[in-house]
Amino acid sequence: MKKEKILKQIDRLKSIAIAEGIDLSSEINKLRAMLELESDDFQKEKQMKEVWEIVQNSRKIERPKPQDFIKNFIEDFIELKGDRRFGNDNAVIGGIGYFDKYPVTVVGIQKGHTLNENIEYNFGSPHPEGYRKALRLSFQAEKFTRPILFFVDTPGAYPGIDSEERGMAEAIAENLYYLSDLKTPIISVITGEGGSGGALALGVSDILIMMQNAILSVISPEGCASILFKDSSKAAEASVSLKLTSFDLLNLGIVDKVIDEGPGLEVNPEIGYKNLSEQILTSLQYFTSLSSRELVEHRNQKIRKIGYYKDTTGYLKKGISNTRNFIYDLFKL
Template sequence: MTDMDKVWQRVKLARSADRPTSKSLIKAIFPDFIELHGDRLYGDDEAIVGGLATFNDIPVTVIAEEKGTDTQNRLKHNFGMPHPEGYRKALRLMKQAEKFKRPIITIIDTPGAYPGLGAEERGQAGAIALNLKELMVLKTPIIVIVLGEGGSGGALAIGVGDHIMMFENAIYSILSPEGFASILFKDSTRANEAAHLMKLTAEDLKSFGIIDEIILEGKGLNTDPEVGYTNLKKQISKQLTKLMKTPVEKLLVNRYDKFKKMGEYEESVIKNEELAD
Protein backbone atom coordinates (compact mmCIF):
# COMPACT_ATOMS: atom_id res chain seq x y z
CA MET A 1 0.00 0.00 0.00
CA THR A 2 1.44 3.39 -1.02
CA ASP A 3 1.59 6.40 1.31
CA MET A 4 -1.23 7.97 -0.72
CA ASP A 5 -3.39 4.87 -0.21
CA LYS A 6 -2.68 4.87 3.53
CA VAL A 7 -3.80 8.49 3.85
CA TRP A 8 -6.97 7.84 1.87
CA GLN A 9 -7.68 4.85 4.09
CA ARG A 10 -7.56 7.22 7.08
CA VAL A 11 -10.02 9.55 5.37
CA LYS A 12 -12.44 6.67 4.80
CA LEU A 13 -12.09 5.48 8.40
CA ALA A 14 -12.73 9.00 9.73
CA ARG A 15 -15.91 9.26 7.64
CA SER A 16 -17.13 5.69 8.12
CA ALA A 17 -20.71 5.12 9.25
CA ASP A 18 -19.31 2.53 11.68
CA ARG A 19 -17.29 5.13 13.57
CA PRO A 20 -18.78 6.17 16.92
CA THR A 21 -20.41 9.59 16.90
CA SER A 22 -19.95 12.29 19.53
CA LYS A 23 -23.05 11.16 21.43
CA SER A 24 -21.58 7.67 21.76
CA LEU A 25 -18.34 9.13 23.05
CA ILE A 26 -20.17 11.39 25.52
CA LYS A 27 -22.19 8.44 26.84
CA ALA A 28 -18.97 6.48 27.45
CA ILE A 29 -16.89 9.28 28.99
CA PHE A 30 -19.55 11.48 30.62
CA PRO A 31 -22.43 9.19 31.70
CA ASP A 32 -24.09 11.96 33.76
CA PHE A 33 -24.22 14.40 30.83
CA ILE A 34 -27.20 16.79 30.88
CA GLU A 35 -27.96 18.41 27.52
CA LEU A 36 -28.85 22.09 27.26
CA HIS A 37 -30.58 23.60 24.23
CA GLY A 38 -30.90 26.77 22.18
CA ASP A 39 -28.91 29.89 21.35
CA ARG A 40 -31.46 32.27 22.97
CA LEU A 41 -31.72 34.09 19.64
CA TYR A 42 -33.15 31.83 16.94
CA GLY A 43 -33.44 28.15 17.82
CA ASP A 44 -31.74 24.89 18.70
CA ASP A 45 -29.31 23.42 16.18
CA GLU A 46 -28.99 19.67 16.74
CA ALA A 47 -25.73 19.48 14.80
CA ILE A 48 -24.20 20.89 18.00
CA VAL A 49 -24.82 19.00 21.24
CA GLY A 50 -23.83 20.76 24.47
CA GLY A 51 -24.39 20.56 28.18
CA LEU A 52 -23.08 19.83 31.66
CA ALA A 53 -21.26 16.80 33.03
CA THR A 54 -18.61 15.71 35.50
CA PHE A 55 -15.27 14.05 34.90
CA ASN A 56 -13.52 12.57 37.95
CA ASP A 57 -15.97 14.61 40.05
CA ILE A 58 -14.90 17.84 38.28
CA PRO A 59 -17.83 19.81 36.75
CA VAL A 60 -17.22 20.40 33.03
CA THR A 61 -19.04 21.78 30.00
CA VAL A 62 -19.11 19.44 26.99
CA ILE A 63 -19.77 20.72 23.46
CA ALA A 64 -19.76 18.41 20.45
CA GLU A 65 -20.61 18.16 16.78
CA GLU A 66 -22.97 15.25 16.16
CA LYS A 67 -23.35 13.57 12.74
CA GLY A 68 -26.06 11.11 13.68
CA THR A 69 -26.30 7.35 13.14
CA ASP A 70 -29.01 6.03 10.80
CA THR A 71 -30.50 8.06 7.94
CA GLN A 72 -33.30 9.62 9.99
CA ASN A 73 -30.92 10.53 12.80
CA ARG A 74 -28.39 12.05 10.39
CA LEU A 75 -31.09 14.25 8.90
CA LYS A 76 -32.05 15.37 12.40
CA HIS A 77 -28.45 16.33 13.15
CA ASN A 78 -27.87 17.72 9.62
CA PHE A 79 -24.97 15.27 9.10
CA GLY A 80 -22.93 17.18 11.68
CA MET A 81 -22.92 20.44 9.71
CA PRO A 82 -23.81 23.24 12.15
CA HIS A 83 -25.86 26.34 11.38
CA PRO A 84 -24.97 29.72 12.94
CA GLU A 85 -27.39 29.08 15.82
CA GLY A 86 -25.35 25.98 16.63
CA TYR A 87 -22.18 28.02 17.00
CA ARG A 88 -24.07 30.63 19.02
CA LYS A 89 -25.38 27.89 21.31
CA ALA A 90 -21.81 26.64 21.73
CA LEU A 91 -20.59 30.13 22.59
CA ARG A 92 -23.44 30.64 25.07
CA LEU A 93 -22.43 27.46 26.89
CA MET A 94 -18.75 28.40 26.78
CA LYS A 95 -19.48 31.79 28.33
CA GLN A 96 -21.54 30.04 31.00
CA ALA A 97 -18.59 27.71 31.69
CA GLU A 98 -16.27 30.70 32.05
CA LYS A 99 -18.66 32.37 34.49
CA PHE A 100 -18.82 29.31 36.74
CA LYS A 101 -15.12 28.38 36.23
CA ARG A 102 -15.87 25.05 34.55
CA PRO A 103 -13.33 23.57 32.11
CA ILE A 104 -14.63 23.04 28.58
CA ILE A 105 -14.25 19.86 26.52
CA THR A 106 -15.17 20.08 22.84
CA ILE A 107 -15.53 17.19 20.40
CA ILE A 108 -15.00 17.83 16.69
CA ASP A 109 -16.67 15.66 14.05
CA THR A 110 -17.92 17.61 11.05
CA PRO A 111 -17.32 17.82 7.29
CA GLY A 112 -17.74 21.60 7.73
CA ALA A 113 -20.25 24.30 8.58
CA TYR A 114 -23.56 24.06 6.71
CA PRO A 115 -23.21 26.05 3.45
CA GLY A 116 -26.93 26.60 2.75
CA LEU A 117 -28.59 29.90 1.94
CA GLY A 118 -30.48 30.08 5.24
CA ALA A 119 -27.29 29.63 7.23
CA GLU A 120 -25.60 32.41 5.28
CA GLU A 121 -28.61 34.70 5.76
CA ARG A 122 -28.47 34.12 9.51
CA GLY A 123 -24.77 35.01 9.68
CA GLN A 124 -22.76 31.79 9.35
CA ALA A 125 -19.40 33.48 8.74
CA GLY A 126 -19.96 36.00 11.52
CA ALA A 127 -20.91 33.29 14.02
CA ILE A 128 -17.74 31.32 13.26
CA ALA A 129 -15.56 34.45 13.42
CA LEU A 130 -17.08 35.49 16.75
CA ASN A 131 -16.41 32.06 18.24
CA LEU A 132 -12.77 32.22 17.15
CA LYS A 133 -12.40 35.65 18.69
CA GLU A 134 -14.10 34.78 21.97
CA LEU A 135 -12.40 31.41 22.41
CA MET A 136 -8.99 33.05 22.21
CA VAL A 137 -9.70 35.04 25.38
CA LEU A 138 -12.04 32.69 27.28
CA LYS A 139 -10.73 32.47 30.83
CA THR A 140 -11.16 28.77 31.49
CA PRO A 141 -9.25 25.65 30.35
CA ILE A 142 -10.33 24.18 27.01
CA ILE A 143 -9.58 20.65 25.82
CA VAL A 144 -10.34 19.82 22.17
CA ILE A 145 -10.87 16.27 20.88
CA VAL A 146 -10.92 15.50 17.12
CA LEU A 147 -13.06 12.37 16.90
CA GLY A 148 -13.58 11.80 13.16
CA GLU A 149 -13.67 14.54 10.54
CA GLY A 150 -12.42 18.02 11.32
CA GLY A 151 -13.41 20.17 8.38
CA SER A 152 -12.50 23.84 7.92
CA GLY A 153 -14.02 26.69 9.95
CA GLY A 154 -16.86 24.37 10.88
CA ALA A 155 -14.42 22.48 13.08
CA LEU A 156 -12.25 25.40 14.11
CA ALA A 157 -15.26 27.32 15.51
CA ILE A 158 -15.16 24.95 18.52
CA GLY A 159 -11.52 23.93 18.02
CA VAL A 160 -9.51 26.72 19.66
CA GLY A 161 -8.18 25.29 22.92
CA ASP A 162 -5.31 24.76 25.32
CA HIS A 163 -4.73 21.09 24.55
CA ILE A 164 -5.81 19.48 21.28
CA MET A 165 -6.15 15.70 21.11
CA MET A 166 -6.81 13.73 17.94
CA PHE A 167 -7.71 10.09 17.50
CA GLU A 168 -5.17 8.31 15.30
CA ASN A 169 -7.66 7.60 12.49
CA ALA A 170 -9.22 11.08 12.50
CA ILE A 171 -8.51 13.83 9.97
CA TYR A 172 -8.30 17.62 10.41
CA SER A 173 -7.91 20.06 7.53
CA ILE A 174 -8.79 23.46 6.09
CA LEU A 175 -11.34 21.91 3.68
CA SER A 176 -12.36 18.51 2.34
CA PRO A 177 -9.98 16.57 0.06
CA GLU A 178 -12.65 16.77 -2.67
CA GLY A 179 -12.80 20.56 -2.33
CA PHE A 180 -9.03 20.84 -2.33
CA ALA A 181 -8.79 18.62 -5.43
CA SER A 182 -11.38 20.80 -7.21
CA ILE A 183 -9.19 23.85 -6.57
CA LEU A 184 -5.80 22.24 -7.07
CA PHE A 185 -6.45 19.86 -9.96
CA LYS A 186 -9.84 21.17 -11.20
CA ASP A 187 -10.97 17.57 -10.65
CA SER A 188 -12.69 16.43 -7.43
CA THR A 189 -12.16 12.75 -8.32
CA ARG A 190 -8.47 13.19 -7.47
CA ALA A 191 -9.35 13.63 -3.80
CA ASN A 192 -6.98 10.84 -2.74
CA GLU A 193 -4.03 12.74 -4.24
CA ALA A 194 -5.19 15.96 -2.60
CA ALA A 195 -5.53 14.25 0.80
CA HIS A 196 -1.93 13.09 0.58
CA LEU A 197 -0.74 16.64 -0.12
CA MET A 198 -2.89 18.21 2.59
CA LYS A 199 -1.08 16.56 5.54
CA LEU A 200 -4.36 15.99 7.37
CA THR A 201 -3.49 12.91 9.44
CA ALA A 202 -2.85 12.93 13.17
CA GLU A 203 0.85 12.13 12.65
CA ASP A 204 1.31 15.02 10.21
CA LEU A 205 -0.48 17.53 12.42
CA LYS A 206 1.41 16.40 15.53
CA SER A 207 4.72 16.93 13.69
CA PHE A 208 3.64 20.49 12.78
CA GLY A 209 2.59 21.28 16.36
CA ILE A 210 -1.05 21.81 15.34
CA ILE A 211 -2.24 19.12 17.75
CA ASP A 212 -0.70 18.08 21.05
CA GLU A 213 -1.70 14.46 21.47
CA ILE A 214 -2.55 11.41 19.35
CA ILE A 215 -5.06 9.08 21.02
CA LEU A 216 -4.28 5.50 19.99
CA GLU A 217 -7.29 3.43 18.94
CA GLY A 218 -5.96 -0.13 19.12
CA LYS A 219 -7.92 -2.08 16.51
CA GLY A 220 -9.82 1.13 15.74
CA LEU A 221 -12.86 3.01 17.04
CA ASN A 222 -14.79 1.56 14.10
CA THR A 223 -14.39 -2.01 15.42
CA ASP A 224 -13.49 -1.81 19.13
CA PRO A 225 -13.99 1.67 20.63
CA GLU A 226 -13.20 0.69 24.24
CA VAL A 227 -9.41 0.86 23.74
CA GLY A 228 -9.62 4.38 22.31
CA TYR A 229 -12.08 5.48 25.00
CA THR A 230 -9.79 4.19 27.77
CA ASN A 231 -6.79 6.00 26.30
CA LEU A 232 -8.85 9.19 25.95
CA LYS A 233 -9.99 9.07 29.59
CA LYS A 234 -6.38 8.81 30.75
CA GLN A 235 -5.33 11.83 28.70
CA ILE A 236 -8.33 13.95 29.71
CA SER A 237 -7.57 13.22 33.36
CA LYS A 238 -3.90 14.11 32.93
CA GLN A 239 -4.47 17.30 30.96
CA LEU A 240 -7.42 18.52 33.02
CA THR A 241 -5.33 18.33 36.19
CA LYS A 242 -2.45 20.15 34.51
CA LEU A 243 -4.54 22.90 32.89
CA MET A 244 -6.55 23.64 36.01
CA LYS A 245 -3.27 24.33 37.85
CA THR A 246 -2.02 26.71 35.13
CA PRO A 247 -2.60 30.44 35.72
CA VAL A 248 -5.23 31.88 33.38
CA GLU A 249 -2.81 34.47 31.93
CA LYS A 250 -0.41 31.67 30.93
CA LEU A 251 -3.25 29.65 29.41
CA LEU A 252 -4.24 32.55 27.16
CA VAL A 253 -0.66 33.20 25.97
CA ASN A 254 -0.16 29.51 25.13
CA ARG A 255 -3.52 29.35 23.37
CA TYR A 256 -2.64 32.31 21.17
CA ASP A 257 0.70 30.75 20.20
CA LYS A 258 -1.01 27.49 19.26
CA PHE A 259 -3.56 29.27 17.07
CA LYS A 260 -0.77 31.23 15.37
CA LYS A 261 0.91 27.95 14.39
CA MET A 262 -2.34 26.78 12.85
CA GLY A 263 -2.47 29.95 10.75
CA GLU A 264 1.08 29.31 9.55
CA TYR A 265 0.07 25.76 8.59
CA GLU A 266 -2.86 27.05 6.51
CA GLU A 267 -0.51 29.46 4.74
CA SER A 268 1.80 26.58 3.80
CA VAL A 269 -1.12 24.60 2.34
CA ILE A 270 -2.19 27.63 0.27
CA LYS A 271 1.39 28.00 -1.03
CA ASN A 272 1.28 24.38 -2.21
CA GLU A 273 -1.87 25.27 -4.11
CA GLU A 274 -0.23 28.25 -5.77
CA LEU A 275 2.86 26.25 -6.72
CA ALA A 276 0.68 23.61 -8.36
CA ASP A 277 -1.02 26.31 -10.44
Protein backbone atom coordinates in the same frame (compact mmCIF):
# COMPACT_ATOMS: atom_id res chain seq x y z
CA MET B 1 17.50 -0.93 0.90
CA LYS B 2 18.44 2.18 -1.06
CA LYS B 3 18.09 2.30 -4.84
CA GLU B 4 21.80 2.97 -5.42
CA LYS B 5 22.80 -0.12 -3.46
CA ILE B 6 20.32 -2.31 -5.36
CA LEU B 7 21.54 -0.98 -8.72
CA LYS B 8 25.15 -1.79 -7.77
CA GLN B 9 24.15 -5.34 -6.82
CA ILE B 10 22.32 -5.81 -10.12
CA ASP B 11 25.39 -4.61 -12.07
CA ARG B 12 27.62 -6.90 -10.02
CA LEU B 13 25.41 -9.94 -10.67
CA LYS B 14 25.31 -9.14 -14.39
CA SER B 15 29.11 -9.00 -14.47
CA ILE B 16 29.38 -12.34 -12.64
CA ALA B 17 26.80 -13.93 -14.94
CA ILE B 18 28.73 -12.85 -18.05
CA ALA B 19 32.18 -13.71 -16.69
CA GLU B 20 31.23 -17.09 -15.22
CA GLY B 21 28.48 -18.05 -17.67
CA ILE B 22 26.03 -18.54 -14.82
CA ASP B 23 22.26 -17.95 -15.06
CA LEU B 24 21.52 -15.37 -12.36
CA SER B 25 18.31 -14.04 -13.95
CA SER B 26 16.18 -15.16 -10.98
CA GLU B 27 18.32 -13.21 -8.47
CA ILE B 28 18.48 -10.17 -10.78
CA ASN B 29 14.68 -10.17 -11.20
CA LYS B 30 14.23 -10.26 -7.43
CA LEU B 31 16.47 -7.21 -7.08
CA ARG B 32 14.57 -5.45 -9.86
CA ALA B 33 11.34 -6.13 -7.96
CA MET B 34 12.93 -4.62 -4.85
CA LEU B 35 14.02 -1.65 -6.94
CA GLU B 36 10.44 -1.12 -8.09
CA LEU B 37 9.32 -1.10 -4.45
CA GLU B 38 11.86 1.67 -3.81
CA SER B 39 10.72 3.77 -6.77
CA ASP B 40 9.20 7.20 -6.18
CA ASP B 41 6.01 6.30 -8.04
CA PHE B 42 5.47 3.19 -5.93
CA GLN B 43 6.09 5.08 -2.69
CA LYS B 44 3.70 7.85 -3.74
CA GLU B 45 1.02 5.32 -4.63
CA LYS B 46 1.53 3.53 -1.30
CA GLN B 47 1.32 6.81 0.65
CA MET B 48 -1.81 7.85 -1.26
CA LYS B 49 -3.55 4.56 -0.41
CA GLU B 50 -2.60 4.82 3.27
CA VAL B 51 -3.81 8.42 3.61
CA TRP B 52 -7.03 7.78 1.69
CA GLU B 53 -7.75 4.78 3.93
CA ILE B 54 -7.48 7.09 6.96
CA VAL B 55 -9.90 9.55 5.32
CA GLN B 56 -12.39 6.75 4.71
CA ASN B 57 -11.98 5.42 8.26
CA SER B 58 -12.70 8.86 9.71
CA ARG B 59 -16.05 8.88 7.89
CA LYS B 60 -17.24 5.37 8.70
CA ILE B 61 -20.80 5.30 9.98
CA GLU B 62 -19.85 2.61 12.53
CA ARG B 63 -17.27 4.92 14.10
CA PRO B 64 -18.29 6.41 17.49
CA LYS B 65 -19.66 9.95 17.15
CA PRO B 66 -19.28 12.87 19.60
CA GLN B 67 -22.57 11.99 21.32
CA ASP B 68 -21.14 8.50 21.96
CA PHE B 69 -18.03 10.00 23.57
CA ILE B 70 -20.23 12.21 25.75
CA LYS B 71 -22.38 9.24 26.79
CA ASN B 72 -19.26 7.21 27.61
CA PHE B 73 -17.29 9.91 29.44
CA ILE B 74 -19.77 12.29 31.10
CA GLU B 75 -21.76 11.37 34.20
CA ASP B 76 -25.06 13.07 35.10
CA PHE B 77 -25.15 14.82 31.72
CA ILE B 78 -27.82 17.52 31.40
CA GLU B 79 -28.40 18.81 27.88
CA LEU B 80 -28.83 22.57 27.38
CA LYS B 81 -30.43 23.79 24.16
CA GLY B 82 -30.71 26.96 22.11
CA ASP B 83 -28.55 29.97 21.31
CA ARG B 84 -31.02 32.55 22.77
CA ARG B 85 -30.98 34.36 19.43
CA PHE B 86 -32.63 32.13 16.83
CA GLY B 87 -33.23 28.57 17.97
CA ASN B 88 -31.71 25.19 18.66
CA ASP B 89 -29.44 23.33 16.24
CA ASN B 90 -29.67 19.55 16.54
CA ALA B 91 -26.26 19.19 14.89
CA VAL B 92 -24.65 20.52 18.08
CA ILE B 93 -25.22 18.85 21.43
CA GLY B 94 -24.15 20.67 24.59
CA GLY B 95 -24.63 20.57 28.32
CA ILE B 96 -23.06 20.05 31.72
CA GLY B 97 -21.98 17.02 33.70
CA TYR B 98 -19.01 15.38 35.39
CA PHE B 99 -15.82 14.01 33.90
CA ASP B 100 -14.31 11.97 36.72
CA LYS B 101 -14.48 14.44 39.65
CA TYR B 102 -14.48 17.55 37.46
CA PRO B 103 -17.70 19.45 36.69
CA VAL B 104 -17.44 20.29 32.99
CA THR B 105 -19.26 21.90 30.11
CA VAL B 106 -19.26 19.62 27.09
CA VAL B 107 -20.14 20.40 23.46
CA GLY B 108 -20.10 18.04 20.49
CA ILE B 109 -20.96 18.18 16.81
CA GLN B 110 -23.27 15.23 16.24
CA LYS B 111 -23.34 12.76 13.37
CA GLY B 112 -25.74 9.89 12.99
CA HIS B 113 -25.35 6.12 12.78
CA THR B 114 -28.44 5.83 10.57
CA LEU B 115 -29.91 7.82 7.70
CA ASN B 116 -32.70 9.22 9.89
CA GLU B 117 -30.20 10.33 12.54
CA ASN B 118 -28.01 11.97 9.92
CA ILE B 119 -31.01 13.86 8.55
CA GLU B 120 -31.86 15.01 12.08
CA TYR B 121 -28.27 16.13 12.71
CA ASN B 122 -27.87 17.61 9.20
CA PHE B 123 -25.06 15.10 8.54
CA GLY B 124 -22.88 16.82 11.13
CA SER B 125 -22.94 20.27 9.50
CA PRO B 126 -24.01 22.93 12.03
CA HIS B 127 -25.95 26.11 11.29
CA PRO B 128 -24.87 29.44 12.86
CA GLU B 129 -27.14 28.89 15.86
CA GLY B 130 -25.17 25.71 16.64
CA TYR B 131 -21.92 27.63 16.98
CA ARG B 132 -23.67 30.39 18.94
CA LYS B 133 -25.06 27.74 21.30
CA ALA B 134 -21.52 26.44 21.80
CA LEU B 135 -20.29 29.96 22.54
CA ARG B 136 -23.19 30.64 24.96
CA LEU B 137 -22.32 27.50 26.91
CA SER B 138 -18.64 28.48 26.85
CA PHE B 139 -19.44 31.85 28.43
CA GLN B 140 -21.52 30.04 31.04
CA ALA B 141 -18.59 27.69 31.73
CA GLU B 142 -16.27 30.66 32.23
CA LYS B 143 -18.73 32.25 34.66
CA PHE B 144 -18.83 29.11 36.80
CA THR B 145 -15.14 28.18 36.22
CA ARG B 146 -15.99 24.89 34.55
CA PRO B 147 -13.50 23.37 32.06
CA ILE B 148 -14.84 22.92 28.53
CA LEU B 149 -14.64 19.74 26.45
CA PHE B 150 -15.24 20.01 22.69
CA PHE B 151 -15.79 16.86 20.60
CA VAL B 152 -15.61 17.56 16.86
CA ASP B 153 -16.74 15.43 13.93
CA THR B 154 -17.95 17.51 11.00
CA PRO B 155 -17.40 17.75 7.24
CA GLY B 156 -17.80 21.50 7.71
CA ALA B 157 -20.28 24.20 8.60
CA TYR B 158 -23.53 24.06 6.64
CA PRO B 159 -23.09 26.23 3.50
CA GLY B 160 -26.77 26.81 2.65
CA ILE B 161 -28.54 30.12 2.01
CA ASP B 162 -30.22 30.08 5.42
CA SER B 163 -26.80 29.78 7.08
CA GLU B 164 -25.55 32.80 5.17
CA GLU B 165 -28.68 34.76 6.04
CA ARG B 166 -28.14 34.09 9.74
CA GLY B 167 -24.43 35.00 9.63
CA MET B 168 -22.32 31.86 9.47
CA ALA B 169 -19.03 33.69 8.96
CA GLU B 170 -19.74 35.97 11.91
CA ALA B 171 -20.71 33.04 14.15
CA ILE B 172 -17.45 31.20 13.43
CA ALA B 173 -15.39 34.39 13.75
CA GLU B 174 -16.96 35.19 17.13
CA ASN B 175 -16.05 31.72 18.42
CA LEU B 176 -12.44 32.17 17.32
CA TYR B 177 -12.28 35.61 18.91
CA TYR B 178 -13.87 34.86 22.26
CA LEU B 179 -12.53 31.34 22.81
CA SER B 180 -8.96 32.55 22.38
CA ASP B 181 -9.38 34.72 25.48
CA LEU B 182 -11.75 32.61 27.58
CA LYS B 183 -10.56 32.28 31.18
CA THR B 184 -11.30 28.62 31.72
CA PRO B 185 -9.56 25.47 30.42
CA ILE B 186 -10.58 24.28 26.93
CA ILE B 187 -9.83 20.79 25.62
CA SER B 188 -10.76 20.04 22.02
CA VAL B 189 -10.86 16.54 20.51
CA ILE B 190 -11.16 15.74 16.79
CA THR B 191 -12.89 12.35 16.81
CA GLY B 192 -13.54 11.87 13.08
CA GLU B 193 -13.70 14.52 10.38
CA GLY B 194 -12.41 18.01 11.08
CA GLY B 195 -13.65 20.06 8.16
CA SER B 196 -12.44 23.63 7.66
CA GLY B 197 -13.89 26.52 9.69
CA GLY B 198 -16.69 24.30 10.92
CA ALA B 199 -14.14 22.37 12.99
CA LEU B 200 -11.91 25.34 13.73
CA ALA B 201 -14.80 27.11 15.49
CA LEU B 202 -14.51 24.50 18.27
CA GLY B 203 -10.78 23.98 17.87
CA VAL B 204 -9.40 27.02 19.70
CA SER B 205 -8.20 25.33 22.87
CA ASP B 206 -5.42 24.83 25.38
CA ILE B 207 -4.75 21.39 23.94
CA LEU B 208 -5.90 20.01 20.59
CA ILE B 209 -6.21 16.22 20.59
CA MET B 210 -6.83 13.98 17.59
CA MET B 211 -7.87 10.38 17.43
CA GLN B 212 -5.39 8.34 15.38
CA ASN B 213 -7.69 7.88 12.37
CA ALA B 214 -9.22 11.36 12.44
CA ILE B 215 -8.53 14.07 9.88
CA LEU B 216 -8.36 17.87 9.98
CA SER B 217 -8.03 20.11 6.94
CA VAL B 218 -8.92 23.45 5.47
CA ILE B 219 -11.04 21.75 2.79
CA SER B 220 -12.28 18.26 2.01
CA PRO B 221 -10.11 16.16 -0.35
CA GLU B 222 -12.99 16.12 -2.85
CA GLY B 223 -13.32 19.91 -2.72
CA CYS B 224 -9.57 20.36 -3.08
CA ALA B 225 -9.43 18.00 -6.07
CA SER B 226 -12.34 19.82 -7.72
CA ILE B 227 -10.52 23.14 -7.44
CA LEU B 228 -6.95 22.06 -8.23
CA PHE B 229 -7.52 19.23 -10.71
CA LYS B 230 -11.08 20.02 -11.87
CA ASP B 231 -11.80 16.40 -11.02
CA SER B 232 -13.21 15.27 -7.66
CA SER B 233 -12.20 11.66 -8.43
CA LYS B 234 -8.61 12.68 -7.65
CA ALA B 235 -9.52 13.20 -4.00
CA ALA B 236 -7.06 10.52 -2.85
CA GLU B 237 -4.21 12.36 -4.54
CA ALA B 238 -5.32 15.67 -3.03
CA SER B 239 -5.55 14.16 0.47
CA VAL B 240 -1.79 13.56 0.52
CA SER B 241 -1.01 17.19 -0.31
CA LEU B 242 -3.43 18.46 2.34
CA LYS B 243 -1.39 16.87 5.17
CA LEU B 244 -4.63 16.11 6.98
CA THR B 245 -3.76 13.02 9.04
CA SER B 246 -3.19 13.18 12.77
CA PHE B 247 0.54 12.43 12.47
CA ASP B 248 1.02 15.01 9.69
CA LEU B 249 -0.58 17.63 11.90
CA LEU B 250 1.39 16.53 14.95
CA ASN B 251 4.63 16.97 12.98
CA LEU B 252 3.48 20.41 11.85
CA GLY B 253 2.81 21.47 15.44
CA ILE B 254 -0.91 22.05 14.88
CA VAL B 255 -2.10 19.09 16.95
CA ASP B 256 -0.74 18.50 20.45
CA LYS B 257 -1.59 14.83 21.06
CA VAL B 258 -2.57 11.82 18.94
CA ILE B 259 -4.59 9.07 20.64
CA ASP B 260 -3.93 5.43 19.79
CA GLU B 261 -7.13 3.69 18.65
CA GLY B 262 -5.78 0.16 18.62
CA PRO B 263 -7.48 -1.72 15.75
CA GLY B 264 -9.76 1.29 15.18
CA LEU B 265 -12.68 2.93 16.97
CA GLU B 266 -15.14 1.26 14.61
CA VAL B 267 -13.68 -2.16 15.52
CA ASN B 268 -13.09 -1.85 19.28
CA PRO B 269 -13.86 1.62 20.69
CA GLU B 270 -12.90 0.70 24.27
CA ILE B 271 -9.16 1.02 23.57
CA GLY B 272 -9.57 4.50 22.12
CA TYR B 273 -11.97 5.51 24.88
CA LYS B 274 -9.50 4.43 27.57
CA ASN B 275 -6.51 6.20 26.01
CA LEU B 276 -8.48 9.39 25.37
CA SER B 277 -9.97 9.39 28.87
CA GLU B 278 -6.48 9.20 30.39
CA GLN B 279 -5.26 12.08 28.23
CA ILE B 280 -8.26 14.28 29.06
CA LEU B 281 -7.82 13.60 32.78
CA THR B 282 -4.12 14.49 32.60
CA SER B 283 -4.96 17.69 30.72
CA LEU B 284 -7.64 18.67 33.22
CA GLN B 285 -5.27 18.15 36.13
CA TYR B 286 -2.68 20.41 34.52
CA PHE B 287 -4.80 23.20 33.09
CA THR B 288 -7.03 23.58 36.15
CA SER B 289 -3.86 24.20 38.18
CA LEU B 290 -3.04 27.32 36.14
CA SER B 291 -4.27 30.80 36.93
CA SER B 292 -6.59 32.43 34.40
CA ARG B 293 -3.75 34.69 33.29
CA GLU B 294 -1.37 31.76 32.77
CA LEU B 295 -4.09 29.85 30.94
CA VAL B 296 -4.82 32.60 28.42
CA GLU B 297 -1.11 33.29 27.91
CA HIS B 298 -0.45 29.61 27.24
CA ARG B 299 -3.32 29.43 24.75
CA ASN B 300 -2.23 32.53 22.89
CA GLN B 301 1.40 31.38 22.66
CA LYS B 302 0.23 27.97 21.44
CA ILE B 303 -1.87 29.54 18.68
CA ARG B 304 0.84 32.01 17.66
CA LYS B 305 3.34 29.19 17.11
CA ILE B 306 1.15 27.60 14.46
CA GLY B 307 2.54 28.49 11.04
CA TYR B 308 5.89 29.62 12.43
CA TYR B 309 8.65 29.18 9.88
CA LYS B 310 12.42 29.48 9.80
CA ASP B 311 13.79 31.59 6.94
CA THR B 312 16.49 29.85 4.88
CA THR B 313 16.64 32.34 2.00
CA GLY B 314 18.89 34.84 3.74
CA TYR B 315 16.31 37.55 3.07
CA LEU B 316 15.43 38.16 6.70
CA LYS B 317 18.01 39.68 9.01
CA LYS B 318 18.50 38.48 12.53
CA GLY B 319 16.30 40.20 15.07
CA ILE B 320 12.69 41.07 14.28
CA SER B 321 13.18 44.66 15.41
CA ASN B 322 15.88 45.18 12.78
CA THR B 323 13.93 43.89 9.81
CA ARG B 324 10.86 44.97 7.92
CA ASN B 325 7.85 42.78 7.30
CA PHE B 326 8.81 40.08 4.80
CA ILE B 327 5.41 39.90 3.10
CA TYR B 328 5.08 43.70 3.03
CA ASP B 329 8.43 44.02 1.28
CA LEU B 330 7.53 41.36 -1.27
CA PHE B 331 4.38 43.20 -2.29
CA LYS B 332 6.19 46.51 -2.28
CA LEU B 333 8.79 45.31 -4.85
